[in-house]
Amino acid sequence: MSPNTNEILITIEGLSKHLIQGLNKLTDDQWESPSRCHMWAVKDVVSHLVAINGFFLNSMTRALEGDSLPAHGMPNPGTGNAVQMSDGIASRAIQMSETTLSRRIDSMDALTYLENSLITMWKKLDESQWDIPAYHPVNQLSPNLILELKLMEIIVHSWDIFNGVDAKYKISNRGGILLCDVWKNSLLNRWLFTPANTQNDLVQLDFEIGSGKSLRLINYNASLTMTDEYKKNDPADATIQIAPETLALAITARKNLVDLVESHEAHIEGNKDKALLFHNWFKGS
Numbered sequence: 001m002s003p004n005t006n007e008i009l010i011t012i013e014g015l016s017k018h019l020i021q022g023l024n025k026l027t028d029d030q031w032e033s034p035s036r037c038h039m040w041a042v043k044d045v046v047s048h049l050v051a052i053n054g055f056f057l058n059s060m061t062r063a064l065e066g067d068s069l070p071a072h073g074m075p076n077p078g079t080g081n082a083v084q085m086s087d088g089i090a091s092r093a094i095q096m097s098e099t100t101l102s103r104r105i106d107s108m109d110a111l112t113y114l115e116n117s118l119i120t121m122w123k124k125l126d127e128s129q130w131d132i133p134a135y136h137p138v139n140q141l142s143p144n145l146i147l148e149l150k151l152m153e154i155i156v157h158s159w160d161i162f163n164g165v166d167a168k169y170k171i172s173n174r175g176g177i178l179l180c181d182v183w184k185n186s187l188l189n190r191w192l193f194t195p196a197n198t199q200n201d202l203v204q205l206d207f208e209i210g211s212g213k214s215l216r217l218i219n220y221n222a223s224l225t226m227t228d229e230y231k232k233n234d235p236a237d238a239t240i241q242i243a244p245e246t247l248a249l250a251i252t253a254r255k256n257l258v259d260l261v262e263s264h265e266a267h268i269e270g271n272k273d274k275a276l277l278f279h280n281w282f283k284g285s
Helices: 003-025 028-032 042-064 082-098 104-124 143-165 173-184 244-251 257-262
Strands: 203-210 213-220 223-227 238-242 266-270
Touching (some): 028 042, 042 082, 143 244, 173 213, 173 223, 173 244, 238 244
Antiparallel strands (some): 203 213
């Protein structure tokens, strides 16, 4: 296990405990109230987390048995992204919260069990198992990359839940920084990216996230690259100054750059029109 992988696992374990404890403190009215995830109540976000945890656990269990193929009815690896699959994902979450997980106690029992099972599975992996092939619609992944997707899911959906209840709730700066490494991974960022087939010209945007760190987004011929390795003498079309935890909300379409500029949470220098193409590329996860 690499040091970065170990930090992500420790972070997920802490976030998991915070999630379960926070959900248990919610009133029944808060459990039924709207979350920050479009059209989902808090209870629906919890049902989604149950579903995605179950998927991750199944994918890794099958991978350890030597099976990285899609289950019946699932798309082939490399053919799915969040926008394409959003309707089905949303319908399933709402259906679960109205049927099998209609009782709050059942929902919490399922979430607690699956959170603990996932973390236990990752802790038990030996060095040879972290990079074995594992199925996901976005690409053929591995337990290591599924861990990174889990980091995104628990950070963003915890914000959906708890910011919906208390507007002061924020993603941690460290969580945002860790997610920037997830955004850079070409096997994973396709899950978030919606190609704009009408845009064929090169667009480069730099996101300055503090402490001298930056992330460049390069969109060319409906193909996306996110990297922190680029030539400094190759200027971007625009530079956006933004905290990494705020970038996490923008890249998952929870926040809009126009609104963030107006609230002084982001600052754009350069070609503003090209900077705002960002929201053509990221339409929600």
